[in-house]
Every structure is written in C-alpha cells, then in structure tokens.
Amino acid sequence: MASIEKLPSGQWRVRVRRNGHAVSRSFRLKADADAWARDQEGRIDKGETPTGKMPASRETFADLIELHFADLAELGRPFGRSKESALLRLKDDPLGATRISHINRDILLQFAKRRAKQGAGPVTIGIDISFIGTILEHAAAVHGIAVPTEQVRLARIALNRLGLVAKSAERDRRPTQDELDAIITASETNLRLIIPLARLVKFAVATAMRQDDICRVQFEDFNAQQSTLMIRQRKHPRQKNSNDQVIPLVADAGYNPAVLIAEQEQRLGRNTGFIFPYDSRSVGSAFRRVCRDLAIEDLHFHDLRHEGISRLFEADWDIPQVAAVSGHRDWKMLQRYTHLRPSFIASRSGAATRLTAKARHKIKAA
Numbered sequence: 001m002a003s004i005e006k007l008p009s010g011q012w013r014v015r016v017r018r019n020g021h022a023v024s025r026s027f028r029l030k031a032d033a034d035a036w037a038r039d040q041e042g043r044i045d046k047g048e049t050p051t052g053k054m055p056a057s058r059e060t061f062a063d064l065i066e067l068h069f070a071d072l073a074e075l076g077r078p079f080g081r082s083k084e085s086a087l088l089r090l091k092d093d094p095l096g097a098t099r100i101s102h103i104n105r106d107i108l109l110q111f112a113k114r115r116a117k118q119g120a121g122p123v124t125i126g127i128d129i130s131f132i133g134t135i136l137e138h139a140a141a142v143h144g145i146a147v148p149t150e151q152v153r154l155a156r157i158a159l160n161r162l163g164l165v166a167k168s169a170e171r172d173r174r175p176t177q178d179e180l181d182a183i184i185t186a187s188e189t190n191l192r193l194i195i196p197l198a199r200l201v202k203f204a205v206a207t208a209m210r211q212d213d214i215c216r217v218q219f220e221d222f223n224a225q226q227s228t229l230m231i232r233q234r235k236h237p238r239q240k241n242s243n244d245q246v247i248p249l250v251a252d253a254g255y256n257p258a259v260l261i262a263e264q265e266q267r268l269g270r271n272t273g274f275i276f277p278y279d280s281r282s283v284g285s286a287f288r289r290v291c292r293d294l295a296i297e298d299l300h301f302h303d304l305r306h307e308g309i310s311r312l313f314e315a316d317w318d319i320p321q322v323a324a325v326s327g328h329r330d331w332k333m334l335q336r337y338t339h340l341r342p343s344f345i346a347s348r349s350g351a352a353t354r355l356t357a358k359a360r361h362k363i364k365a366a
Contacts, residue, residue: 002037004030007092015084016040022084023073025066026091061103061132062096064139064147071142086131095132100139103148108132108155112164122166129156129165173303174310175296180205182294183287190290195278197286199263201304202255203276207247208308208326211301215280219261219271227258234327247325253311309334 002016007026014033015024023040027033057063065087090096095103095111108129115125129152136147159165175183180201187197203214213231221230227249234243249257265271276283287301305326312322319334328334 002041004033004037006030013088016044018044024069024084024088058139058143058145059099060096061098061100061135062091064100064135064145065091065096067143068135068138071138083131086128087135090128090131090135100145100147103136104151105154105158108152109158112155112159116164122164125159126165126167129159171300171303171306173298173300174307175299175303179294179296179299180307183290183296186290186294187286193286195283195286196264196267196276197283197290199260200276200278200283201287203257203260204301204304205308205311206251206253206255206257206260207249208253208305208312209247210305211280211283215274215276215278215283217275218273219265219275222261222275224258229257229261231327245327247327250325252315252317253308 002014004012004014007013011026012030012033013024013026014037016022016037018041025033025036027036058067068087093111093114095107098107111132112125112129115128120128133149133152133156136149136152139145140147140149156165183201184198187193187201200214203209204211207214207229209217209231213234216233217229217231221232223229228246229249230244230246232244234245249261251257261275264275268277284301291297291299309322309326312325323329323334326334
C-alpha cells in the first residue's frame with residue numbers, strides 16, 4: 001500500500017512498495033500523488049514494471065535524485081529501505097535545491113557539518129557522502145551530465161581529516177549461551193509477546209540469515225526432503241538484480257531449522273506463504289526490549305548472524321561450506337562475521353598438542 005506524507009516544502013511525497021518494487025515521487029497536489037500511486041500499484045499487480053516520470057529539469061541535485069529513481073524504476077530494480085530514505089532526506093536538505101554547477105567542496109563540507117549538528121555520526125555522514133557521489137556518477141555515466149565528481153573526492157579527503165566521516169567499526173559481539181537461553185526463556189514465557197521471538201532467535205543462529213531475509217522466506221521455498229531453503233533476492237553488497245540462493249538447513253549451530261519450520265507451520269496452521277509473517281522491524285524491536293529487560297547490553301539481532309557463522313567454523317566446517325550457508329562470496333567478507341572464542345582456539349591448540357605427544361610416544365614405542 002502506498003504511503004503519502006506532506007513535506008515541509010508543502011509538496012506531497014508518495015512511496016509505493018509492492019511485491020519487491022519500490023518507487024517514489026513528490027507532487028504539488030495530493031490528488032496527483034493519489035492518482036500516481038494507484039497507477040503504479042496497478043502496473044505492479046498486472047506484472048508490469050512501475051515507471052517513474054523523468055524530471056523535466058536537470059539543474060539541481062534533487063533533479064538528479066529523481067532521475068536516479070526514475071531510471072531504476074524503469075529497469076524494475078527496487079531500492080533498499082535505507083538507500084531510499086537517505087536519498088529522500090538528501091532531496092529535502094538544502095543540498096537538494098543546490099544547482100549542480102554550484103556544488104563544490106565547501107558546499108559538501110557545510111552539508112556534513114549540518115548533518116553532524118542534527119545528530120548524525122561519522123559513519124552515517126560517510127554513507128550520505130557516498131550516496132551523493134553515486135547520484136552524481138550515475139548522472140554523468142548514464143545521461144552525460146557534467147557533474148563535479150572531483151569536488152566530492154576533495155570533500156571526502158577533508159571530511160576524513162576533520163573526523164566528520166568514518167567507516168563503520170567491525171563488531172565482534174557474540175552472545176553467550178546463557179544469554180541466548182535467557183532470551184529464549186523470557187520470550188517463551190511472555191504471554192503478551194505475539195511474535196515467536198524464541199523461535200526466531202534459534203532460526204537466526206541456525207541459518208545465519210539476516211533479519212529481513214528471515215521475514216521473507218516462504219514455505220514453498222522449503223524442501224523438506226533435501227533439507228534446503230531458497231532465499232529469494234538475498235541481500236548482497238554489489239549484486240542488486242537477482243540473488244536467489246539455496247542454503248542447506250543443518251543443526252550444527254545448535255538448533256535444527258527444519259524442526260523450527262515445522263513448529264512454525266503448526267503454530268500458523270498452514271504450510272503456504274511466509275514462514276515468519278512478521279515485520280522485520282517489529283522483530284528487532286521485540287529483541288531489543290527483551291535484552292533491555294534482561295539487562296543484556298550491546299547485543300543486536302544481527303549479531304546472531306555472526307554467532308551462527310562462528311558456530312559453523314567451530315563445528316569444523318571449512319570456508320566453502322560456511323559460505324554456502326552465509327551467502328558470502330569471498331573470505332574477506334566472511335571473515336568480518338567470524339569471531340572464534342579464545343577458549344575454543346585454546347582448546348583446539350591443546351588437542352593438537354596432545355595428539356602430537358601421542359604420535360611421538362607411538363614412534364618411540366615402535
């Protein structure tokens with residue numbers, strides 16, 4: 001269903017998200033926004049590609065954002081929620097009204113300082129600057145528009161030196177088994193909790209799947225005989241078009257995902273449609289509330305993906321096997337999610353030492 005909101009400028013912004021498609025436009029009149037939303041929803045329901053009207057003007061940065069939206073809508077390439085929100089925020093910022101020819105290093109520095117005053121951190125500002133570069137590069141490469149890409153490069157150098165932008169820090173937080181058990185028990189005994197959070201937590205660890213992916217898989221994608229699950233349009237940092245993947249369902253991470261799916265089927269009373277038909281944001285909110293009530297600090301739902309991957313390595317899986325579950329394409333990306341416990345490494349080191357000692361003893365005995 002389309003969402004329509006009135007902007008501070010007086011215009012009406014409409015967003016349509018339906019069946020994997022996402023398009024957005026702004027209109028002066030609410031009636032025009034309603035009509036456009038109905039048209040786009042009708043196109044999607046008929047299996048057609050939604051279209052975004054090309055902006056008549058290509059003079060301001062906001063025009064280039066609209067151009068980017070229209071191009072991707074024409075190709076049927078959906079936006080992620082975070083990217084869409086960031087671009088719409090850039091449109092509403094004074095930067096959006098800036099003429100392309102006036103964008104320079106100083107304008108971008110002012111933008112970053114303004115975002116910092118609004119409470120945005122260095123990582124968020126860095127993402128915003130990356131999106132600005134993406135919009136300008138798209139306009140230049142696809143439409144031949146002259147854009148100040150060199151000014152973005154200079155601004156990024158300056159912002160790095162000023163500490164206004166930064167890369168996200170790699171997390172190595174893993175829940176202990178006691179923490180997982182506490183979360184699962186608290187969720188199972190909370191009669192007010194509608195979402196089966198305990199089962200979702202177990203499933204996240206067992207499959208190392210992302211929160212959004214868990215809430216999109218369907219019973220039709222589960223092969224009970226082969227114990228596999230198809231993840232459609234799995235998130236990938238570079239592959240945006242089609243990224244369907246089949247993963248094996250195993251119990252080596254401590255929980256059996258096939259059993260959890262069977263339990264969910266019994267709970268829902270059906271075996272079609274979404275296995276976990278819940279809003280992923282609601283799942284995250286429920287997880288944070290339980291952690292807060294249990295005084296478990298600095299634990300995110302996404303950390304369960306790290307936990308699942310690390311457990312597979314601790315179960316003696318090799319890199320290709322773990323990648324078949326996690327969906328990573330190279331070791332460098334997979335390495336960011338692998339956090340072996342020092343105690344595990346120490347125990348393996350001791351086992352190796354004992355085996356070596358036994359081998360030496362056998363040689364002497366012989």
